[in-house]
Amino acid sequence: MSATVDIPSQFEIVDRPLDTQMTISMGPQHPSTHGVLRLELVLDGEMVVKCTPDIGYLHTGMEKLFEYRKYQQGIVITDRMDYLNPLGNNLAYVMAVEKLLQIEIPERAQIIRVLTCELQRIASHLVWLGTHALDIGAMTVFFYCFREREKIMNLIEAASGGRLTPSYFRIGGLMMDLPAGFERRVQQFQDDFPKALDEFDRLLTGNRIFQKRTQSVGYISASDAIDWGLSGPSLRGSGIGLDIRRANPYTGYEKYDFEIPVESDCDVWARYLVRMREMRESHKIVKQALSRLKPGPVKADAPKVVLPDREAMKTHMDALIHHFLLVAEGMDVPAGEVYQPIESSKGELGVYIKSIGGPKPARVHFRGPSFVNLSALPHMSRGAMIADIVAIIGSIDIVLGEIDR
Amino acid sequence: MDEENRQEAVQNNQSSNAEKMGTPSLIAAAFQREHPHWTSDIVEALGETTITIPREHLVSACGFMKSAPGFEFDFLADLCGFDRGPEEEPRFEVNYHLFSTKSYQRLRLKVLLNEDDVHVPTVTGVWRTANWHERETYDLFGVIFDAHPDLRRILLPDDWQGHALRKDFPLRGYEPYSLE
Numbered sequence: 236m237s238a239t240v241d242i243p244s245q246f247e248i249v250d251r252p253l254d255t256q257m258t259i260s261m262g263p264q265h266p267s268t269h270g271v272l273r274l275e276l277v278l279d280g281e282m283v284v285k286c287t288p289d290i291g292y293l294h295t296g297m298e299k300l301f302e303y304r305k306y307q308q309g310i311v312i313t314d315r316m317d318y319l320n321p322l323g324n325n326l327a328y329v330m331a332v333e334k335l336l337q338i339e340i341p342e343r344a345q346i347i348r349v350l351t352c353e354l355q356r357i358a359s360h361l362v363w364l365g366t367h368a369l370d371i372g373a374m375t376v377f378f379y380c381f382r383e384r385e386k387i388m389n390l391i392e393a394a395s396g397g398r399l400t401p402s403y404f405r406i407g408g409l410m411m412d413l414p415a416g417f418e419r420r421v422q423q424f425q426d427d428f429p430k431a432l433d434e435f436d437r438l439l440t441g442n443r444i445f446q447k448r449t450q451s452v453g454y455i456s457a458s459d460a461i462d463w464g465l466s467g468p469s470l471r472g473s474g475i476g477l478d479i480r481r482a483n484p485y486t487g488y489e490k491y492d493f494e495i496p497v498e499s500d501c502d503v504w505a506r507y508l509v510r511m512r513e514m515r516e517s518h519k520i521v522k523q524a525l526s527r528l529k530p531g532p533v534k535a536d537a538p539k540v541v542l543p544d545r546e547a548m549k550t551h552m553d554a555l556i557h558h559f560l561l562v563a564e565g566m567d568v569p570a571g572e573v574y575q576p577i578e579s580s581k582g583e584l585g586v587y588i589k590s591i592g593g594p595k596p597a598r599v600h601f602r603g604p605s606f607v608n609l610s611a612l613p614h615m616s617r618g619a620m621i622a623d624i625v626a627i628i629g630s631i632d633i634v635l636g637e638i639d640r
Numbered sequence: 641m642d643e644e645n646r647q648e649a650v651q652n653n654q655s656s657n658a659e660k661m662g663t664p665s666l667i668a669a670a671f672q673r674e675h676p677h678w679t680s681d682i683v684e685a686l687g688e689t690t691i692t693i694p695r696e697h698l699v700s701a702c703g704f705m706k707s708a709p710g711f712e713f714d715f716l717a718d719l720c721g722f723d724r725g726p727e728e729e730p731r732f733e734v735n736y737h738l739f740s741t742k743s744y745q746r747l748r749l750k751v752l753l754n755e756d757d758v759h760v761p762t763v764t765g766v767w768r769t770a771n772w773h774e775r776e777t778y779d780l781f782g783v784i785f786d787a788h789p790d791l792r793r794i795l796l797p798d799d800w801q802g803h804a805l806r807k808d809f810p811l812r813g814y815e816p817y818s819l820e
Contacts, residue, residue, distance in 0.1 A: 291795040296811075298780075299804055303811050334686055461714055461741055464769025475741065482744040571686050574737050574748065576717065585718050587735065598805075602718035602737070610772040639795060 270635030293639035301599035305565035314400040317637040322355040323579035325404040331575035331586040343531040344408040350524035353517040358387040359580035367629035407541040408534035449503040453615040453627035463611035467582025472506035474499030479578035503630040565594025603637040664689035690748040713738035719773035721781040725807045731755040762788040780805035
């Protein structure tokens, strides 16, 4: 991020403007940059000669903050990174700490984690779909998407009490069990959602203007995609069927039956199709998770890590002591280092935690999929028209909160 | 040797390779056998394998890891720094998290750096995705990646003083920052 913005001399009026290259600054207030991203574009007429992303406007030093907070206090920081997929961030972080602590979490907690994470993935893809279509000029889709997303937000609110910042997962399990009647509400959403998906398909997939705006735009070949570290739907749009849920299964994903959508056109259109099909797959996973929900504990039996129940705290001395020590001093995490990747809605979300023992981590690093995917933007936008840039940004689905951290 | 036999031999060789390269620890052992002087330490903990590599061999080791048959770590998942604190020597670590899109294995490479010589050769020539990761590590830790094509600050402003994730950098600043 540059501190001062020099107005380039190319802004001066010249006699034949199409003969010269012009540098323009797109963002950080541009609506289609999805937050505060600035692109320095060198243009030859309407063609992009060079595109240099400039990030850091939203940098809040979260990774530094982790080092000054106890492990359990770090969960609320993760919510604020990728704010469209906060449960995914929670999951990656708590799983990394659980790996350091070597604790197993109960079956029911795992199923609820999968259930809520897949709902969150649908919600995240709906925001992507709405804003992507809006950038390209289709206004209606945005309202339809947010109508459906609202239903998911209500479900997440019912489970966790928060809409954008749920902090629902805790080290060793969940904050609390699902509320009464939650399954029925999810079932209602499940019944309605395929109709909504068909609606989106009718609005966009067969739309010839949308096809013209997205096909053969933002090309990145399979080998380039791997070289640039693309992951998630952006990689699967280049013909590589890589999904961490399959490659390195976690939270019991190996027990679910779902497909990994792959398209091989390598363009914005392919990435659009992958995400559209992914919502149907997530819908399938939610259905399976619902059918597997059985009563049981949602917290691991680890008194030095998991807060005791209120009832036990009031009646048992040892529970009271554990509660006091856990809140006042935190948990003692053994020294070690772990890297825990998960498949977030945008790609590989990796958490690296280095512990030197004690209640606070020595280093927490987030490998944000948006950060890495955005770094490939200059490669994808070579020779594109300036209007295509907004389509390409939409297709890699970035969230600046995760990029700048 | 006729064609059929040769194909069979190739297949046998491949399958034995695949068996040999089954887990990260076996891969690390094979790597050490292949290039003993490129490995200074192998640590296995919590189901993850870490190979510490002397700085001068980093680029050749990464190139080998990316393309050698049986290894094929073609995807650099993550690159991040760590500061052990000003009183420690070596003070800095740089971690490279590799991933193979063929065998789905993961491996961590580590380089240790002394405070008075925080130079590492860049691996942007091996994986282009290292570009922004190295810029971030430079920005927040002050680790200098030699021969990096565009080593500028990425998250903090260009005129920022100090490196924010070093342990001796305060959580709250010394003075208010202004863009002027």
